[in-house]
Amino acid sequence: MSLVEIEHVTRRFGGLVAVDDVTTRVEQGELVGLIGPNGAGKTTLFNLISGFTALTHGVVRFKGEEIQGMAPHRVAARGLSRTFQNLRVFPNMSVFDNVSVGAVGVMGQSALGAVFGRRSKADAISARTWEALERVGLAEVASDLAANLSYGKRKYLEIARALAMKPDFLILDEPAAGLNDSETAELARFIRSLNADGLAVMLVEHDMNLVMGICSRVVVLASGRKIADAEPAVVRADPAVLEAYLGVEE
């Protein structure tokens, strides 16, 4: 059994087929890239997997359980968390509170509170939040307002919120967008380290060097369809992939 099984997943918006009969898998501990030109359907596929958008057709299984049609918080509680292409940071809340939203979101839905009592639940949320902040290097600025963080740090704040859910599968939508070369290299090392700790990751990125450099497999979408699904060296040399990017790449 694969960690994530995506079968014949399709999403139509009126006459547009944003994601068209996509089938792929993610194995336990894998680091997979998802690339494709603008409008290829990458974010839509992420939304379909994480419960933010309803499928028109198809099946998504996570740890063997069908999760299509499940609300996002229920999907997250099962261990699948994500970040967003557009940052969702609450600027007037502290860094700590921004991240604890992730832990609360999951634990609020679980039976933990009923079993261990309110106090223990608050302690557990706090512990998860601190752990996530430490992991991304934001523990020292936990009480700062999120508005005071640099753009680069806000990206880590978003990742910390996802990590506070203690996921087994993390979906990252363009985490390097807007970062400079050295920030991108640091992010690459960070994603690798998360993966080395056993976390399965699916990464949407336009930065080819980043994707090809850290992913063991790359899935390519074009106009909603999967046109390649192979190791980076094979994808790089695939004529269908080159054609999909013609006129798009500089």
Ligand SMILES: Nc1ncnc2c1ncn2[C@@H]1O[C@H](COP(=O)(O)OP(=O)(O)OP(=O)(O)O)[C@@H](O)[C@H]1O
């Ligand atoms: N809610 C929606 N309603 C209508 N059309 C949508 C909706 N969401 C996405 N689309 C369309 O579906 C297609 C795929 O969009 P999507 O955002 O998934 O692409 P993407 O690969 O993430 O692109 P980018 O690289 O620009 O982020 C686009 O044509 C987009 O306009």
Ligand SMILES: [Mg+2]
């Ligand atoms: Mg997108």
